[in-house]
Amino acid sequence: MRCRAWRPQRLDWQAQDAHLGHRPGRCRVCWGRCRNKTPKTRPVCLDCQQLLAGHPDVAVRRWLAAVPGLDPSTVARLMADGDPQTAQAAARLCDLDWE
Ligand SMILES: [Zn+2]
């Protein structure tokens, strides 16, 4: 199947940038469709996981933390996120893996 994620077109937005905070799919300058193939158990491909985990918009990282089938390296990165809600969501994913 195809990756379900919107892929950030760039990550170097500045805090005062008018594009910061644009939601996936709403702005074609910020976001493009990912065409990577990915296994069924992983709706978001590894490339997108890495891009989204490093995205400056906290809402994007929170969204990613709720995606099933994340790679362990992505979960680890999100668990170290400065945003508590993102870190907690990732920690819950980690717990599920161990059960
Ligand atoms: Zn935009």
Ligand SMILES: [Zn+2]
């Ligand atoms: Zn992708």
